[in-house]
Amino acid sequence: MTATPSARATDQATAATEEAGPGDGLVRIGAIVFIVGALATLITVAPLFLGSEPFPSVAYAVCMLMGVGFLIAAAGVLRSIAAQRRRARPAA
Secondary structure: OOOOOOHHHHHHHHHHHHOOOOOHHHHHHHHHHHHHHHHHHHHHHHHHHHOOOOOOHHHHHHOOHHHHHHHHHHHHHHHHHHHHHHHHHHHO
16 A cells, blocks of 8 residues: 555645745746747747848847846746755754
């Protein structure tokens, strides 16, 4: 027979995953900004394949949001790592 976790252990694990830690908001915002930049990249590259007129330079500047979103998400991950290290330090 396989061992099933108790209801209490499952509730604790669920509460731990639902709790937003430091940096989680930055990761979410970074992902949204990255997706906006990725969509802008797809839209601005499409005329090159379709043979139509390219978009103005401002449209290409919006593509830079992809990199900005990546940096924001990376900052959130680093913030989360720092918080986990601070919590683990007293335990050690």
